Amino acid sequence: MRNVLKTAAFFMIFFSVIACAKKEAYKKELETQSYKVVIISEKPPFVGINRWKIYVYDKNGNPVTDAKLKINGYMPPMPGMPEMSFNYPVEKVKDHYESDVNLNMGGTWQITVFIEKNGKVEKAKFGFNL
Numbered sequence: 001m002r003n004v005l006k007t008a009a010f011f012m013i014f015f016s017v018i019a020c021a022k023k024e025a026y027k028k029e030l031e032t033q034s035y036k037v038v039i040i041s042e043k044p045p046f047v048g049i050n051r052w053k054i055y056v057y058d059k060n061g062n063p064v065t066d067a068k069l070k071i072n073g074y075m076p077p078m079p080g081m082p083e084m085s086f087n088y089p090v091e092k093v094k095d096h097y098e099s100d101v102n103l104n105m106g107g108t109w110q111i112t113v114f115i116e117k118n119g120k121v122e123k124a125k126f127g128f129n130l
């Protein structure tokens, strides 16, 4: 009986660890001239509203919390469809930033994160296919 309980406890801990790990299932690291940008999401990019957490660090690894961020999602023209470009608002949350990135259809997405600080704007870019 004791062993059964121990086994049950082990599996409960095991699965809660997996559940926690899943909360950061997607991580994208980008570099600009002055910053390291880390995007974290519970899921890899999918068609729909993606909640992204964005962490900005300077080159010494210190969090940058006083920048202004913008995110743009761009889809190049497709057969029978003009190009699309969306600006997603970014809000500051504690030591990082968050945005609801609405990837409203499948296709090629190019994402640009604009980091503005002291009147200087730097861009971090990446892309993916949905």
Ligand SMILES: [Cu+2]
Residues within 6 Å of the ligand: 075, 076, 077, 078, 081, 084, 105, 106, 107
């Ligand atoms: Cu399209």
